[in-house]
Amino acid sequence: MPYRELNLELTEEHELLKEEVHKFAVEVLRPASIELDKMPPEDVIKKGSLWWDCMSRLYQNNYHLVLISDEYGGLGIDPLGVHIIWEELAYGSVGFAVSMGCSCFSSFYATMLCEDHLIDRFVVPFVNCKDASVMSCWGITEPAHGSDNLMAGTPFFHDPGASQQVKATKKGSNWVINGQKSAWISNGPVASDAALFVSIDPSMGFAGGGICLIDLNQAGVSRGKPLNKMGQRELPQGEIFFDEAICPEEFMIVDPDSYEAMTELTLGHANATMGAYFTGVA
Structure with missing residues (x-):
């Protein structure tokens, strides 16, 4: 039309x-x-x-x-x-x-x-x-990675010289999560869970990522101070740290085979x- x-x-x-x-x-x-x-x-x-x-x-x-x-x-x-x-x-x-x-x-x-x-x-x-009390957040940006995390469909996305800081390692029936997301995670200080973008195979660059749905109220997760911003203080944002946090394998919803397409979507x-x-x- x-x-x-x-x-x-x-x-x-x-x-x-x-x-x-x-x-x-x-x-x-x-x-x-x-x-x-x-x-x-x-x-x-x-x-x-x-x-x-x-x-x-x-x-x-x-x-x-x-x-x-x-x-x-x-x-x-x-x-x-x-x-x-x-x-x-x-x-x-x-x-x-x-x-x-x-x-x-x-x-x-x-x-x-x-x-x-x-x-x-x-x-x-x-x-x-x-x-x-049940609230999610988009766990995507990192201290060293902003929009480059999202450049699906470009050669850069497949460059093995760069990958996400938050890593997921398979151990038995769980994924073990380590790393840090940036202070710009909206709802980060208050969310009960996250749609967390992680690196599974760093040799593939950002394309070697995955997405897991993870509980943020577990022992392996901690938060930084809420971001002190000029404006939009009604949108809490802050760092999230993962130290041997656990995500059951059934909650890793996207693997490297479909990660680029899901990132673009x-x-x-x-x-x-x-x-x-x-x-x-x-």
Whole structure:
């Protein structure tokens, strides 16, 4: 369809959705983000803080289920509805919007694979959560690696001279995880689990990676201080350290054979979502 023939009219359902999310974003998220921006990052994420109150209200409104199919108890809305929710949340607070987008990483991947053990472990608790205690993050960037982690489809991605710092080593029926993710991990200081991008075969460069869904509340995981930023303090970000952390083999969902394709798919989805967020900001 030629661009000039696109139907730019919203359905009545989409209009109602837009009004509902806009009202919540303006009345709840925007005032909260202004107050949180005045606070030290450690205070933002203290239990019982204004940030946790807003996150709980977002979960109670089911905004954490934007990308989850109704088959699994999610909102099951169409792509335009997804864009409307992200755009309107970001109009009130792009930090809270990004936090919502990252919160579903593990469960979203699990719904893509449709395997019962992943649904039971990562989707059901997330769908049923109403207090934001079940929350994911995208464990991708590292102190020495930013966008280069995401350059799928380029010769650089296959250069054996560079690979991810976080390594996964198979030991029996588990993967043992060691290394560090950077201070820019959104939800890093507060997430209960992560969609963690790791290096499995460094000889393949970044292409030798994998993706595992890992519990962040285990003994082998520690966090750095939440990042002290100028702005967007309503989006907690911080380092995550792995020291002999354990990931069961059934939760390593992507191996080097499919890692490049999944990285490209993830980046494409993330970029589209960022477009929706910052349309709201604009």
